Amino acid sequence: MLKNKPIIVTPGEPAGIGPDLVLKLAQITNDNQLVICADKYMLLQRAQLLEIPIEIIEYDKSNQSDETLDYTPLGHKTRPLQLRVLHIPLGQNVVPGQLSSLNSQYVVDTLVRATKGCLEGEFCALLTAPVHKGIINDAGITFSGHTELLAELSGAHQVVMVLATDKMKVALATTHIPLKEVSEAITFEGLSQVLKTIDTELKVKYRIKTPNIFVCGLNPHAGEGGHLGREEIDVIIPVIEKLKSEGLNLVGPMPADTVFQPKYLESADIFLAMYHDQGLPVLKYQGFGEAVNITFGLPFIRVSVDHGTALDLAGTGKANEGSILTAYNLIKKLIAY
């Protein structure tokens, strides 16, 4: 059964807090369903820095029962934490907090390997820690984010980035593109697919019978009847009308400055923001550190943290593990369905 397969975890940027959080997650949950897709020596170094005694068990796809003990720290009286690791070699030794473009290909390699395993049924879900989009591009690799890479690798027709807390969910109509390109990216076909994907995934993943989706406008006051922009009249309203006629439960376009208020929060299952910084600041203000990032529309489960690489905290032990724990708990819930 797929739900009994390993959960593959990618620590992301090795100079960031991803490795710290993955180690904390393993320590807190002690869940042998977790397999970490990363450089084993980097994990050992970070564990030593954080004073978490670990023992690496090398993950072997072909013979999982014949796991070999790779390392046992000396001098520990209590049993060290056993960590199953799918080893992917780094490009260069890591100094926490210091990015190196020599490790960018490594970061992408971990994601490609983990995704391949999810697509082939080797793993039941993917839990990702943050990557640094800038340093990957600095290495000459075109990269917008996990969401876009995973969509490409899996051939998914339409994916949607959704950030969620226990109080609210915010989906994005566009993801990692410059603000000046947003208007052009909101098309009748694209927006229709985004809304259909959200509707389907809320039914499948969250068991909501008729999802109530609040759609933000793009312009101030949702365009003020066309006086502050025409995207609502030309695209957003026609899409909403068409999909409502097909049975979707949509409200909008709502002015984005007033839609995130308690009375709408009560009835909305999700808000669709037109761009990254229209919706995410609200959600992060409400629940930073307890939110997750879940990709709708992939052929497998992928959940991530709500924050970035926090280079300032890498290796210090001060990174808050709330979001990665929430992501882990959501995966456990989703695979149990």
Ligand SMILES: NC(=O)C1=CN([C@@H]2O[C@H](COP(=O)(O)OP(=O)(O)OC[C@H]3O[C@@H](n4cnc5c(N)ncnc54)[C@H](O)[C@@H]3O)[C@@H](O)[C@H]2O)C=CC1
């Ligand atoms: N899922 C992903 O892979 C994501 C990656 N990023 C990447 O992260 C990089 C840095 O982004 P920033 O905008 O600086 O955001 P950031 O989230 O890394 O940091 C913003 C602030 O929040 C703090 N912070 C973040 N996570 C924390 C945690 N777990 N515990 C305590 N404090 C925490 C940081 O110390 C910093 O003060 C960017 O290159 C971006 O591409 C950003 C968001 C998500």
Ligand SMILES: NCC(=O)COP(=O)(O)O
């Ligand atoms: N702000 C969310 C974010 O940037 C995460 O993107 P992704 O790497 O999960 O696509």
